[in-house]
Amino acid sequence: MALFFFGLPIAASLLVPFLPLSLKRRLGWVASIIMASIFVFGLVQLSQISDGATMEFRSGWVPYMGVDFSFILDGYSTLFLLMISGIGSLIFLFSQEYMNSHKNRVKFYAWMLAFSGAMIGLVTSANLIILFLFWEMTTITSFFLIGLKDEEQDPPWNAIQAFTITLVGGLAMLAGFLLIYDVLGTMEISEIAMRAPELHASNLLIPIVVLIMLGIFTKSALIPFHTWLPRAMVAPTPVSAYLHSATMVTGGVFLTGRFLSVFGGVQTWETMGLVGGLATLMMGGIIALKQTDLKALLAYSTISQLGIMVALYSIGTEAAALAATIHLISHAIFKGGLFLVVGIVEHMTGSRDLDRVGGLAGISPLLAIIATLLVLSSGAVPPLAGFVSKELMLEASINSTGLERWLLLIVLVAGSIVTLAYSLKFLIPTFFNQPSKPIDSIRRIPRILFIAPGVLAGLSLVFGVIPQLLGPNLLQPAMLAITGEQRVVHLAFWNGFNLPFGFTIVSIVFGFVTFKLLNRINRILVFVTSRSIFDGAYQHFLGFTYNAPPRIFWYLQNGDIRYYITSMVIFLGILVFAAFYVAEEISLRFLLEVDNLNPLGIILAVFLGLLGLLLVTRKGRLEAVFSLGMIGMTIAAIFGLYSAPDLALTQILVELLMIVLFVLVLMRTLKMFNRGSRGPRLGFDLIISIFFGAIISVALMGVLSTPQTSSIATFFVDNSLIQANAKNIVNTILIDFRGFDTMGEITVIGIAALSCLTMLRSPSEED
Amino acid sequence: MEKGPLLKTVTTLMLPFVVVLVIFLLFNGHNRAGGGFIAGVLASGAISLQFIASQKNSHPRIFDLPYRWILVSGLALSIGVGLASLLFGSPFLTSFHSSIDINHIGVHLEFSLAQVFDVGIFLLVVGGIMTAVLAIKREN
Known part of the structure; x- marks a missing residue:
C-alpha cells in the first residue's frame, strides 16, 4: 500500500513524455485525478489507523547494514500524505488552466508529479536511509521546478542556490543518520525511538543533533539558511504554492515532529530548534513587512511560519506538538491558497507589485472574498483556522515552564502582531485601495481558476468554525504516532475569555495599528533589513566554489x-x-x-x-x-x-x-x-x-x-556452485557475490562514455 | 586514404563468426570462461575494426545502431534486475536460479537471474565503448 502512494505519482511522471497529445493537453486533470485518488485512499487508511494501528511495509535492501525498504503509515505520516495529495490535487487543477500556455508545461507536470511522489515517500519512510533518499529526491526535483521558466536563462542561479543550500544540509543530515547507526546499529526510526535513552547517553549525541538540525534548518529555510526561499519565487506560481507552502519546506518541520520521540528532552535539540525557530519567526515577519512584491511577501511569511512550527515541535511538550501540528494544517491551507491568489492577480493585471495593482475588489468580488478569508486565517483572526492554531500555540506557551515560557510568549505575541500587519498589507492595498496609477488592462479570469483557492478558503473557514472535524480523526492518531500517548484531542472554536484569547485580542489590535503605521516605519524597516549578511555569505561561498576549482584544475x-x-x-x-x-x-x-x-x-x-x-x-x-x-x-x-x-x-x-x-x-x-x-x-x-x-x-x-x-578466496571457491549455481568463479564474483560493486563500475563506464561524447562533440552538432 | 582489400574482406567475413562467439561468451560465462564484460569488449572491438576497414565513402549500417540507447538500456536492465528481487521480498540484487529439463530431447537448460544482469553489463559495455569510439571518429 505504501508503495502505491509514492509509486503512483513517480510512475506517472515517468510516463508523461510518452502520453498521446490529447492527454498531454489535459495533464492538469490527469495529475489532479491521480493526487485525488491518493487522497481518497489516504482517507480510507485513516479509518483503519485511527485506533493507533499502523500499516507497515518492509523489504530488505542491504540488510547487514540496517538499510531496508521500510515504510510506515501511522497517524503522522497519513496527515502529511493527506496534505500533500489534497493540496496537490487542487494545485494541479489550478495549473490545467494557469499553465496552459507555458512553454515548459509538460516538463512542469512531469517534475511536479515526481516531486509529489518523492514528498510522499519522504513522509511515509520508516528507515533513515530511505528517508534521506526521498529527502534528496525532493531537493533534485525542486531544483528543476524552480528552474522552470518561460524564457531560458542560463544558468538558473536561483535554482542553484536552493539546490546548493538544501543539498549541503541534506548531506549533513546523512552524516547525522550514520552516526546514529554507529551508536545504535539500526536505521529503523521506530527502533531508534524505542532505544532513545541509549542514544542520549552516547557522547556522539551532540554532533548527531547538530547535523540533523542542519538538515532541518536548510530544508525549512530557517535562519541563517533562509536565503534560498525568496529567490525560489522565480518559479511558476503553482510551483511556489505547492513547494514553498505545503510540501517541500515542511520537510524539515516533518522531521522535527518525527524525531520528537527520539530527541525530545535533549537540551541541544530544544535550544537549537527554539532559538532558531523563534529568531526566524521574528526576522521573517519583519522582512515580510517591507516587501512590495506580493510573492516575496508570502515567501518571507512562509519562512516566519516555518520557524514557529520547528520551535514548537522541538521543545517537545505534547501541547506544543499539538499546536504545531494543527498550525501546520491551517498554514498549508491558507498559504497554498494565498499563493494561488497571487497567481490570479498576476494573471489579471500582469503584475504582482503592490505599487502597480489595487482596487481589485471592484473588479472581482469573488477573488476579494477568497483572499479576505485566507488573509484573516493567516492573521489568526476568528473564526478562521489560523485563529484556532494560534490559540493552541499560546496555550502551549503558557503551559511551558521557566525561561522558555516567557521567551515563547513574548516572541509569539510579537510575531502575531507582525503577521497580522503583513497579512493586511497583502490584502488591503491589493483589493480595497485604489491603485496609485490605473492598471492598463485587466484580463478576464477563467472560472476554473477560482476552484482551488476557493476550496482552500472554504476549508479555512470550516476548520475555524468546527475545528473538532480535525480532532479525533486526524490529530489524535497523529499525536499518538509522534508522542506515543493516546490522548483525547478536543478542539473548540470558542474556549471562553481565557488568557490566550486576551493575547489574541492584543495582537489583533496592535497588528492593525502596526499596519496603519506601516508607511511611517517603512524607512526604518528598509534600513534595518537592507543588507542581508546571510545572502552575502552565500554569494561569497558560491564565488569561491566557482572560481577556486578552475585555478586548481589548470x-x-x-x-x-x-x-x-x-x-x-x-x-x-x-x-x-x-x-x-x-x-x-x-x-x-x-x-x-x-x-x-x-x-x-x-x-x-x-x-x-x-x-x-x-x-x-x-x-x-x-x-x-x-x-x-x-x-x-x-x-x-x-x-x-x-x-x-x-x-x-x-x-x-x-x-x-x-x-x-x-x-x-x-x-x-x-x-x-x-x-x-x-x-x-x-x-x-x-x-x-x-x-x-x-x-x-x-x-x-x-x-x-x-x-x-x-582468505576470502576459499569462500568463493566453496560457495560459487552451491549458492550461485555457477562453475566460473570469476564471473560469479563479478555478477553475483559482488554484483553491487559491478553495478557501480558499469555506471562509471556509462558516465565516462557519455562525458567522452560531450567533450568530443563539436559545437556545430549540438542537439 | 586507400585501404587494402584484404583487411576489408577479412573483417566483413569475420563479423558473423564474431557475433556467434560474442553470444557464446555472453551466455557461457556462468560456467566457463566468458561473461558480459568480455563479450561486450569483443563485440565493440569487432565493430571498431569495421571503422578501420571501411572505405572512406562507405558507411556500414552497424555504425548507426543507437549506441547511446543501448548504453542506457543496459544500465536500466541491470538496475531493473536488482530491483526485481525486491518485489519478492529479498535484498537488492539477490539472484535466483533454476533449471529446466526437457527430457525427451535431452536438453538441460540452466538459468540464473544474475545472467540477465550480465546481459545488462554486456549492453552497457558495447554502448559505452561504441559511444566513445564514435565520438572520437567524428572528431577526426
Missing part, C-alpha cells in the same frame, strides 16, 4: 600527458613505500623457488623485458603501439599459464580494442614521436622509472610472501 590538468604520468607514478611509489615503512613485519622471499619455476614463464618474462626495451627505443608511433600490444598479449599468456583463463581472455580483448582505438587516433596524428623536447629530462625519467619498477617489484614480492591468515 595547475593539475596542464595538458601534458607526461606530466600526469610522472606525478601519478611518483605519488603511487611514495604511497607503496610508505606502506612498507609503517608495516610491522614483512618477509621478502625471492619468489623464484625451484619447485615454482616454470621454464615457459621465464621465457615469457625475458620476452616482456625485450618488448619493453623495444617500446621505449623506437621512433615510430606505430611500432610503439605494436610493442605495447605485444606486451599486453604476453601478459595475457602469463595469465593463461598460471590458470586464469578469464583474466587472459579479458586482457587479450582489451588489448585488441586498445590497438584498434590507437590506430583510429593515429590515422590523424604524426607518425613519429616528437622527441626533440625530451633531451634534458631523459635522466629524470629513467630514475623515476627505475624507482617505480623497483617499488612495485618489492611490493609484489612482499604481498605474495606474506602468509594470508584469512
Whole structure:
C-alpha cells in the first residue's frame, strides 16, 4: 500500500513524455485525478489507523547494514500524505488552466508529479536511509521546478542556490543518520525511538543533533539558511504554492515532529530548534513587512511560519506538538491558497507589485472574498483556522515552564502582531485601495481558476468554525504516532475569555495599528533589513566554489600527458613505500623457488623485458603501439599459464580494442614521436622509472610472501556452485557475490562514455 | 586514404563468426570462461575494426545502431534486475536460479537471474565503448 502512494505519482511522471497529445493537453486533470485518488485512499487508511494501528511495509535492501525498504503509515505520516495529495490535487487543477500556455508545461507536470511522489515517500519512510533518499529526491526535483521558466536563462542561479543550500544540509543530515547507526546499529526510526535513552547517553549525541538540525534548518529555510526561499519565487506560481507552502519546506518541520520521540528532552535539540525557530519567526515577519512584491511577501511569511512550527515541535511538550501540528494544517491551507491568489492577480493585471495593482475588489468580488478569508486565517483572526492554531500555540506557551515560557510568549505575541500587519498589507492595498496609477488592462479570469483557492478558503473557514472535524480523526492518531500517548484531542472554536484569547485580542489590535503605521516605519524597516549578511555569505561561498576549482584544475590538468604520468607514478611509489615503512613485519622471499619455476614463464618474462626495451627505443608511433600490444598479449599468456583463463581472455580483448582505438587516433596524428623536447629530462625519467619498477617489484614480492591468515578466496571457491549455481568463479564474483560493486563500475563506464561524447562533440552538432 | 582489400574482406567475413562467439561468451560465462564484460569488449572491438576497414565513402549500417540507447538500456536492465528481487521480498540484487529439463530431447537448460544482469553489463559495455569510439571518429 505504501508503495502505491509514492509509486503512483513517480510512475506517472515517468510516463508523461510518452502520453498521446490529447492527454498531454489535459495533464492538469490527469495529475489532479491521480493526487485525488491518493487522497481518497489516504482517507480510507485513516479509518483503519485511527485506533493507533499502523500499516507497515518492509523489504530488505542491504540488510547487514540496517538499510531496508521500510515504510510506515501511522497517524503522522497519513496527515502529511493527506496534505500533500489534497493540496496537490487542487494545485494541479489550478495549473490545467494557469499553465496552459507555458512553454515548459509538460516538463512542469512531469517534475511536479515526481516531486509529489518523492514528498510522499519522504513522509511515509520508516528507515533513515530511505528517508534521506526521498529527502534528496525532493531537493533534485525542486531544483528543476524552480528552474522552470518561460524564457531560458542560463544558468538558473536561483535554482542553484536552493539546490546548493538544501543539498549541503541534506548531506549533513546523512552524516547525522550514520552516526546514529554507529551508536545504535539500526536505521529503523521506530527502533531508534524505542532505544532513545541509549542514544542520549552516547557522547556522539551532540554532533548527531547538530547535523540533523542542519538538515532541518536548510530544508525549512530557517535562519541563517533562509536565503534560498525568496529567490525560489522565480518559479511558476503553482510551483511556489505547492513547494514553498505545503510540501517541500515542511520537510524539515516533518522531521522535527518525527524525531520528537527520539530527541525530545535533549537540551541541544530544544535550544537549537527554539532559538532558531523563534529568531526566524521574528526576522521573517519583519522582512515580510517591507516587501512590495506580493510573492516575496508570502515567501518571507512562509519562512516566519516555518520557524514557529520547528520551535514548537522541538521543545517537545505534547501541547506544543499539538499546536504545531494543527498550525501546520491551517498554514498549508491558507498559504497554498494565498499563493494561488497571487497567481490570479498576476494573471489579471500582469503584475504582482503592490505599487502597480489595487482596487481589485471592484473588479472581482469573488477573488476579494477568497483572499479576505485566507488573509484573516493567516492573521489568526476568528473564526478562521489560523485563529484556532494560534490559540493552541499560546496555550502551549503558557503551559511551558521557566525561561522558555516567557521567551515563547513574548516572541509569539510579537510575531502575531507582525503577521497580522503583513497579512493586511497583502490584502488591503491589493483589493480595497485604489491603485496609485490605473492598471492598463485587466484580463478576464477563467472560472476554473477560482476552484482551488476557493476550496482552500472554504476549508479555512470550516476548520475555524468546527475545528473538532480535525480532532479525533486526524490529530489524535497523529499525536499518538509522534508522542506515543493516546490522548483525547478536543478542539473548540470558542474556549471562553481565557488568557490566550486576551493575547489574541492584543495582537489583533496592535497588528492593525502596526499596519496603519506601516508607511511611517517603512524607512526604518528598509534600513534595518537592507543588507542581508546571510545572502552575502552565500554569494561569497558560491564565488569561491566557482572560481577556486578552475585555478586548481589548470595547475593539475596542464595538458601534458607526461606530466600526469610522472606525478601519478611518483605519488603511487611514495604511497607503496610508505606502506612498507609503517608495516610491522614483512618477509621478502625471492619468489623464484625451484619447485615454482616454470621454464615457459621465464621465457615469457625475458620476452616482456625485450618488448619493453623495444617500446621505449623506437621512433615510430606505430611500432610503439605494436610493442605495447605485444606486451599486453604476453601478459595475457602469463595469465593463461598460471590458470586464469578469464583474466587472459579479458586482457587479450582489451588489448585488441586498445590497438584498434590507437590506430583510429593515429590515422590523424604524426607518425613519429616528437622527441626533440625530451633531451634534458631523459635522466629524470629513467630514475623515476627505475624507482617505480623497483617499488612495485618489492611490493609484489612482499604481498605474495606474506602468509594470508584469512582468505576470502576459499569462500568463493566453496560457495560459487552451491549458492550461485555457477562453475566460473570469476564471473560469479563479478555478477553475483559482488554484483553491487559491478553495478557501480558499469555506471562509471556509462558516465565516462557519455562525458567522452560531450567533450568530443563539436559545437556545430549540438542537439 | 586507400585501404587494402584484404583487411576489408577479412573483417566483413569475420563479423558473423564474431557475433556467434560474442553470444557464446555472453551466455557461457556462468560456467566457463566468458561473461558480459568480455563479450561486450569483443563485440565493440569487432565493430571498431569495421571503422578501420571501411572505405572512406562507405558507411556500414552497424555504425548507426543507437549506441547511446543501448548504453542506457543496459544500465536500466541491470538496475531493473536488482530491483526485481525486491518485489519478492529479498535484498537488492539477490539472484535466483533454476533449471529446466526437457527430457525427451535431452536438453538441460540452466538459468540464473544474475545472467540477465550480465546481459545488462554486456549492453552497457558495447554502448559505452561504441559511444566513445564514435565520438572520437567524428572528431577526426
